[in-house]
Amino acid sequence: MSFDRIRQSQDGENMSRKIFSLFAVTLFLELIIVPSLSTSVNAESNTSSKSENIQNTLVADVTFEPPGSDKPDDTAGGASRGGECPQELMSIGGCVIPLIPSNTEGLTITGRPTFFIYLPENSAKEVFFSLVDENNKNHYQAKIPLTGKSGIIQFTLPENAPPLEVGKNYRWAFIAIGEQGLRPDSPGVQGRIRRIEPNVTLQTQLQNVTPIERAALYGKNGIWYETLASLAEARKLQPNDPNLVNKWEQLLKSVGLEAIASQPLLN
Template sequence: MQRFLLAVTNSGTIATLSAILSLELAIAPGFSTTRQSPQFTGGVEPIERDKFSSERHRRRINQNWQLSQVFRPPDRGAPPRTEDAGTRGGLDNSLRQQPLTLLIPDLNPEETNFGLTVSEHPTFFAYIPRSRAKTGEFILLDENNQLVYSTSFPMPAQPGIASISLPPTASPPLEIGKWYKWYLIVPGNSDEWSNNDISNAGWIQRIEPGEALENQLQDATPGNIPGLYAEAGIWHDALASLVDLRRIYPSDTSLAKDWEDLFTSSGLAAFSQERLVDCCEVEER
């Protein structure tokens, strides 16, 4: 394990905090951090609620469903495996709950877990357990260990699946073919950062969708989009587009089944019954 220093307080001013992560990377000193409140809405191209609110459009979403929500792992090289995903201290042990977990495919214990995206500014998903802390920290590094983006975010009021989107106005677009490593850190027992902080890390790579997939997406109904991404092994966009639909139609049983199938096929079945949580809007700094 290696230590690194981060700088954040609830007010956004610079202060020293120490977190223990299982890193093979270290943030280089003297780096300028871009900070802005994250966007807590999932999705690649958010679906307009009014456009699909009628029963007629609801049926259109589910009609001619031929693509199952089964994730097919991409056949491509993965980043080097790290020894550990992070520390697990600081949980409220009086409650039985899952630990802090980044929601990326977990199919092979011998390989590093990662997710693909076609988005310049993708959405990241994680299960966040109950915590007494008010804020957490999101960090994105490039493959050269350079800081790309960092922000604090408000902890959800309830445990569940939360999303953080890279803001186009505050973070550079991900470059095609490059690996990026992202971290989620939550103070262990309060907003005081310590060695008991809960942390986790994962990899992401942006790829080109390919002409065939682009053509399929152009002709697809909203309900078919998650399956197309899942079939192509593009995890972040498959999950983001399905999250968009579930937020619009939370009681739709077909979408609930698709959700369960996607999580099961990606090794995340333990989280398929967790709720989607909304995080509070962050005040402008």
């Protein structure tokens, strides 16, 4: 082989090495830079998502808009909220008070809703819960233990309770059980509830939202029980958030429950 041919062969090998080296460096940079860029983009996306969620929590306005004209004629009015409690005692939270709107029906979209009542400081150890259907037939009963503290308790129908049927009206009651058991004069309250089927628009809107956003959607659609339950859930997730405390108090005040708006959630 001549010297020129040897030189050309060496030059070709050197060029191949340079091309391979350049390709290796490029690939190495891609392996480092691309994941870094992806991580950066994901981090920015997560930060943006978190910021958006925080912003939604701050701006979500939870109000209750009473349902329209399709409510039944025998829905609960304001009279059932106070029972036999004198107005002067009710105004300072001195009686058992159900957390239901005044002069409007209570709607739910779930078969096992959550009920809320306020209990003043008392000696009762239990409260009796009763739920009957529109034919006055017993639907579910339970005894709920108490701590004696003043505040708002909640009770959700358990899984072993038959679910509420869509389109039917029910009446519920909470009665405090004293040392002498249930008596005709035992303090208690009652309310009414009707289960409805949510429309397609609301079902879509309720997907992938936070509890505070759910509360706002339920409130705008006049669904009281889930409005209150969703807002209570948001408060439990962030018990020290003053913004959520304020939303809770404003909601209760808007439906005439200002006397107990600042009372603590006990469970």
